[in-house]
Amino acid sequence: MISGTLLTVAPTGAETDKAQVPQLPTTLDELVETARRCEEAGAGLIHIHVRDAQHRPTLDAARLRDAVQAVREATDLVVQLSTGGSVHDPLDARLRVLDADPDSCSLTCGTTNFGDDVFLNPWGFMVDLYRLAQEREVVPEFEIFELGHLHALRRLIDTCGLPFGGKVHLDFVLGVPGSMPATPQALLAGVAMLPAEVTSWSATGIGRGHLPVAATAVAAGGHLRVGMEDNLVFARGRQVAHNSELVSRAAQLAALMQRPALSPEQAREMLGIKERRSR
Numbered sequence: 001m002i003s004g005t006l007l008t009v010a011p012t013g014a015e016t017d018k019a020q021v022p023q024l025p026t027t028l029d030e031l032v033e034t035a036r037r038c039e040e041a042g043a044g045l046i047h048i049h050v051r052d053a054q055h056r057p058t059l060d061a062a063r064l065r066d067a068v069q070a071v072r073e074a075t076d077l078v079v080q081l082s083t084g085g086s087v088h089d090p091l092d093a094r095l096r097v098l099d100a101d102p103d104s105c106s107l108t109c110g111t112t113n114f115g116d117d118v119f120l121n122p123w124g125f126m127v128d129l130y131r132l133a134q135e136r137e138v139v140p141e142f143e144i145f146e147l148g149h150l151h152a153l154r155r156l157i158d159t160c161g162l163p164f165g166g167k168v169h170l171d172f173v174l175g176v177p178g179s180m181p182a183t184p185q186a187l188l189a190g191v192a193m194l195p196a197e198v199t200s201w202s203a204t205g206i207g208r209g210h211l212p213v214a215a216t217a218v219a220a221g222g223h224l225r226v227g228m229e230d231n232l233v234f235a236r237g238r239q240v241a242h243n244s245e246l247v248s249r250a251a252q253l254a255a256l257m258q259r260p261a262l263s264p265e266q267a268r269e270m271l272g273i274k275e276r277r278s279r
């Protein structure tokens, strides 16, 4: 059994404006440089959203494919594409993300309030995405924004069986305005409701809850997601300068708790990832 901590980095997201946060990695070169430095700092998996030439979120097929290939060539990180995109992306475009042949994809387990918007994940879309991931041998990471999403995951496994690779990994995303808060109490309520099939779980807290959620997750046997998709503030009054800072801090926390960062190879084994590297 693997006993360390998977560190996932979510470096970009779809919500932050490059003009306001110039250090946000939005170009392909910046993404690859970020992936390399985060791998050196201890990351095992990268959760990718791509941007267009104007730094706006996009699900452009060529850009997705280029991002997957470039990060796969430059690092050994597990390459996960977001199928959440931005709240404005249509469901059919979100399904086509899998055409870029990622190792893993996010799969959010239900609709949720998302600030002033709604992040739409109806049941039929979840089933279509799950079945497509099974068919393409892509490992889903189930995103849990609400306690009810755990019940929807239960229903998804009952309806469609286990994911490709046989492992069930989920990620709590806490602190989105209008959804579950980024508190230790909320995270532990979720951990108490995990379906029996879950083999590993991670957590991230948006904004202020980032550190309390991380500390709780490591203490409770979970893994960590960090990155500028979720948190732009490193410490009071100090912005994150580079995603690798967040990964380094998470690696220190994990080491202190005697569960050091997993290598990308260990992460691949834990998650049941199919080998797609050509080296």
Ligand code: KMH
Pocket (backbone or CB within 6 Å): 013, 014, 015, 082, 083, 084, 085, 086, 087, 106, 107, 108, 114, 119, 143
């Ligand atoms: N950008 C959010 C609307 C995911 O990557 O799958 C959705 C999101 C979740 O970030």
Ligand code: ZN
Pocket (backbone or CB within 6 Å): 010, 013, 047, 049, 082, 084, 106, 229
């Ligand atoms: Zn995302």
